[in-house]
């Protein structure tokens with residue numbers, strides 16, 4: 001199912017999209033599913049709206065670095081039929097195939113869409129994967145509303161995979177806790193930088209601590225729930241929770257992660273029907289652009305290394 005965009009495909013993603021590229025640096029897929037929410041729907045529209053406005057931005061990072069040689073391939077939305085959970089094996093294969101050739105960026109959808117994505121990454125990896133989980137919530141419930149696949153459960157499911165591990169997971173921007181999540185964090189001694197700590201200490205220092213902690217890992221994965229942002233910056237999401245991160249904080253975090261081998265990322269819970277003037281989608285787009293920057297910088301580094 002291809003996205004219906006007004007602009008030509010080549011103009012998407014700041015003009016960097018090459019839908020037929022055989023060796024892209026980044027593959028983008030959409031998972032427009034929001035059947036696992038416990039409150040308000042709307043995230044199923046996220047990938048299409050973010051994609052549609054992506055032709056409006058320049059291919060330049062906030063530092064002024066131009067993303068000139070980055071090849072992006074947007075594969076549109078992955079099909080999953082009527083039963084999302086039943087489609088997991090198929091979705092895992094689809095992600096695996098793409099992760100074999102490039103960095104993969106998955107756009108949700110509610111947060112449950114990352115379950116098959118993280119499973120695919122876990123199966124591919126031969127060593128532990130560091131996970132940076134940016135979210136207002138812990139998403140660590142074992143079951144929620146009678147389901148193991150609610151959007152309150154994805155991090156718990158991810159922690160059950162072979163290569164992800166509570167000891168190699170860092171929560172950022174957390175501020176809304178359920179008892180189950182708190183207990184899991186305490187029992188497993190998970191590292192966390194709650195939203196208040198980001199406000200008190202500043203994201204630069206926290207980002208540098210994350211880089212230090214993951215310095216020895218071969219793979220690091222970045223998972224961003226847009227509700228980590230304060231509702232002032234991202235009102236268009238299912239459960240906006242006050243006291244959150246500034247968009248500025250998340251961009252600073254991403255920029256400073258560049259020494260790490262980030263192999264994939266997802267951005268979920270952007271719900272355009274709940275948005276105001278597309279603020280949330282545009283915030284997501286800026287975050288995505290800076291994620292492109294991570295891949296671009298590594299490509300540039302490799303090239304310099306090869307020349308020398």
Ligand SMILES: [Mn+2]
Pocket residue numbers: 111135136137139151225
């Ligand atoms: Mn979440």
